[in-house]
Amino acid sequence: MNEGWQPARLTVLSGPSGVGKGTVVAELRQLVPHVWVSVSCTTRSPRPGEIDGVSYRFVDRAEFERMATAGELLEHAEFAGNRYGTPRGAVVDHLAEGVPTLLEIELEGARQVRAAMPEARFVFLAPPSARELAERLSGRGTESAADMARRLDRAEVEMAAASEFDHVVVNHDVTDAAAAVAALVIGPSEDPPG
Ligand SMILES: Nc1nc2c(ncn2[C@@H]2O[C@H](COP(=O)(O)OP(=O)(O)O)[C@@H](O)[C@H]2O)c(=O)[nH]1
Ligand SMILES: Nc1ncnc2c1ncn2[C@@H]1O[C@H](COP(=O)(O)OP(=O)(O)O)[C@@H](O)[C@H]1O
Numbered sequence: 001m002n003e004g005w006q007p008a009r010l011t012v013l014s015g016p017s018g019v020g021k022g023t024v025v026a027e028l029r030q031l032v033p034h035v036w037v038s039v040s041c042t043t044r045s046p047r048p049g050e051i052d053g054v055s056y057r058f059v060d061r062a063e064f065e066r067m068a069t070a071g072e073l074l075e076h077a078e079f080a081g082n083r084y085g086t087p088r089g090a091v092v093d094h095l096a097e098g099v100p101t102l103l104e105i106e107l108e109g110a111r112q113v114r115a116a117m118p119e120a121r122f123v124f125l126a127p128p129s130a131r132e133l134a135e136r137l138s139g140r141g142t143e144s145a146a147d148m149a150r151r152l153d154r155a156e157v158e159m160a161a162a163s164e165f166d167h168v169v170v171n172h173d174v175t176d177a178a179a180a181v182a183a184l185v186i187g188p189s190e191d192p193p194g
Contacts, residue, residue: 018137
């Protein structure tokens with residue numbers, strides 16, 4: 001009856017700030033609308049156009065600490081002076097309902113998910129070059145010079161960890177990268193069943 005059934009996959013997408021994760025995920029939503037993208041909690045301030053509960057759930061430090069202490073976060077990390085975390089309940093519920101699920105999170109969080117859910121698929125989005133990464137980040141124009149420098153410092157650490165991931169997708173072209181990530185999110189596992 002259940003022949004061919006597989007539990008829904010969890011995919012984790014990471015990559016340095018400015019590589020295009022948000023842009024690629026927006027395109028991926030169009031390509032595979034049945035994929036559910038987790039909404040993270042963060043203590044950072046909303047950027048212009050970011051809506052609470054859509055891009056992120058924006059919380060203060062006290063509420064973040066409460067959630068972390070209560071075990072409500074699947075993973076959490078500090079990034080460029082702010083805290084970010086994935087609410088556990090919604091991820092568990094979507095996977096249980098068979099909905100392919102995507103987390104867009106930084107390296108430390110990806111490592112925590114790897115430890116907790118090693119069956120997940122881990123995808124690293126890489127820039128065509130370090131120079132292009134810096135140009136994209138400054139072109140976005142959402143960070144101060146100091147914050148951009150913090151993100152580019154962290155990018156070196158994140159790039160050095162690319163080999164920890166199951167797949168690396170280079171974001172030359174948004175449409176191509178979104179199609180490649182979407183195929184990994186919905187595609188069959190490489191591991192034969194049993
Ligand atoms: N660990 C973790 N990282 C997150 C989460 N949500 C977002 N991030 C990551 O936090 C970093 C900073 O995100 P953001 O401030 O939106 O900046 P951007 O990636 O430069 O657009 C990025 O690497 C995100 O992928 C989360 O729930 N957990
Ligand atoms: N393939 C691409 N080619 C050129 N510019 C891109 C590409 N992907 C994203 N960008 C641009 O790079 C900047 C950073 O993208 P964003 O999605 O905010 O990155 P991230 O979420 O990884 O921090 C944005 O201005 C975006 O329009």
